[in-house]
Amino acid sequence: MEYISHSFADEASSYNNFVLGNSIPSFLWKDLPHPAQTWLRSWVAGTVLYFLSSFVSYFSIRFLVHRGRLAKETLPPNKAMLVQMLVAMKALPMYSALPALSEFLVENGWTRCYSSINEV
Numbered sequence: 001m002e003y004i005s006h007s008f009a010d011e012a013s014s015y016n017n018f019v020l021g022n023s024i025p026s027f028l029w030k031d032l033p034h035p036a037q038t039w040l041r042s043w044v045a046g047t048v049l050y051f052l053s054s055f056v057s058y059f060s061i062r063f064l065v066h067r068g069r070l071a072k073e074t075l076p077p078n079k080a081m082l083v084q085m086l087v088a089m090k091a092l093p094m095y096s097a098l099p100a101l102s103e104f105l106v107e108n109g110w111t112r113c114y115s116s117i118n119e120v
Helices: 006-021 034-066 078-107
Strands: none
16 A cells, blocks of 8 residues: 655654653664554653653652541552552553554555645
């Protein structure tokens, strides 16, 4: 199938450069194929987002417990939190595959996504 537009690939490449360029040395990812870079970008961004949101959530609950607005029983045990973190980290590579696959399909023109109204 014919490639529709380079704008989708260019946009994805700029996202890859932004996320991966600011988090991983370039010699580790520059030679990877574009879909692998997209998967790696989704995995890195997903991991950062997971830990940031977990951090904010955990300490917000801790603050409310410390202020007496929540009971101490609302905090899960540390072991349960570690198990949940492990489960999330094991699942994240598979969750990162879906955006990589969908971007691959769009970039290769296998969908009805258009970069401008003139292409419709």
